[in-house]
Amino acid sequence: MKKLILGMAIVASAFVFGQKGDVNAQLQAANKAAMDAYNAKNYAAAAPKFVEIYDLLKANGQDNKMYMYYAGLSHALANNSDASIKIYTDLVNSGFTGVETTYTAKEKKSGQVVNLDKATWDLMKKNSEYSDFKTEQTPSIEHELYETLSSLLLNAKKPNEALVIIEKGLVKFPNNAKLKEAQTTAYLQSGNTDKFISGLKEQLAKNPNDATNWYNLGVMQSKTPATTNDALDSFKKAIELKPDFAEAYQNLVYTTIGDDGKVVADINALRKDKPDEASKLIDARRERFAKALPFAEGWYKVAPKSIDAVTTLKEIYVVTKNNEKVKEMKAKEAELSAAAK
Template structure:
């Protein structure tokens, strides 16, 4: 979400309303509302800023100036104030109206004072005939259209409205097909809507473009770990995430559990076989010990990345028990007691 730049004042208003009744009063209202809005925003009082920007917009519109940039400011302020519904409505209206944020500013220099003044287009054209002014210039602002799509997509996803988000994202991608933020939002929307196949495809597409994104490797691993046929792919994805981000605690954790597998199920099978089929039980025990041995370096990495995690300590303790490293078991039990006493989770 882009930061709001509020260095402007409504200096053109006095010219725009110069021929209207009560123009001075209306201009004074504009200046006051604009000042209150900017002051509130700069003070991070976004909830107060939003309605004042709307007031500025309404005052301008009443004079014939439909300047939607102030509705954009209002929508952004609502978003920053976590007034999600209001912000979504404003951003949706702006996109549907075709608003892009592109504005042309008109300036001229007053010869006597050397001051550059902002003018509305009609006044700027008239002033060209005035010998007291020179250096007539126009300047066009950059489009913020892509930001509108990005922000609205984010707002809809945060509001858990993936279907609506996908509609906006797909519309935005038609205009901005290479927009990385919209592509990322699309992947998230697929996940929220339960379309896991498209979610995984989106992750792979993003990783093809940016293979150094540790979070996307982690997310891909999470999805692949859900399918027994892609468990090995999940392990490689988690390893890639750690390679890119050595302190990625969650990736270590998932490596541990994915490597070990469904241990409760295995223990149940072992217990069921111990009496009547001890040889088969022994094979399962050996396989379990082998998996725990493979998980050990990942568990140690998890503990190193997050030494205050009770889950990491407990997992490491259990692995040391299975791999029969009793000195380490004693050490982890002490650490487990320490963390439990401190209220760690």
């Protein structure tokens, strides 16, 4: 499954408040420390500074949760998942959307556009030195909050908690592909394989070109004998979409061969008393290995340094009695084993 990837540019704020000088000084210092740490990728240090900014603002009448969002993001980037989950959960439950109104005006003398708080912006309208008064709303980040919190919970192996957030998010954003994907992952983590498979099929109906979903569907189908052929088709579709999909080739091989350990045990049990039946099993086994051969060769082609691919291909050549290829694969196997030491 996909790993959590977080990234957002945090823009430094210019604090202009009609408050005591020491408060402004604290805000400026905390803001600088937060931004310096964030830009230096010292996210663990940035997070508490963003919280400090939020607390200072709130103590002075401004509940600007954007700074808690920055803190949650920084905690996530610092792999401090518990703190990040708590902040994102609080933001989601509070209904925070991140939508802000910006107020700007142009200085006639310099032509520079300046950002203002609403009170100052209203006052400046009476000032003949300013013009072009504009307001603009920033886009909502509410969907991102749901997506990120879901990913954080899944990464923390908390699928049931993730499902609560995902389902709440899908009420607001029913067509959100990331939440749908997270929901499918949560079903798998929670052991609800039927819903996991249904989720995969639903996603593939909307996007049939997703090789990973075809592969995941094949993995689930391969677990049930009745859907083995469906699994083979799913793996082939994954390879069609992603020709270098080594894992799909690998699963094509294993699914085609089946439970070979059991087959070998059955053959050995029959050899003495029922040699004819044992021979039939041997022939059927050889036929399955022959069918798996092109998939194994494809696997080796896209993953020539995989010792699993080499060993599997060698064993197939043994069963299909291709001695020259057996020698070649033995040499390759020895080469890879030596390189791994």
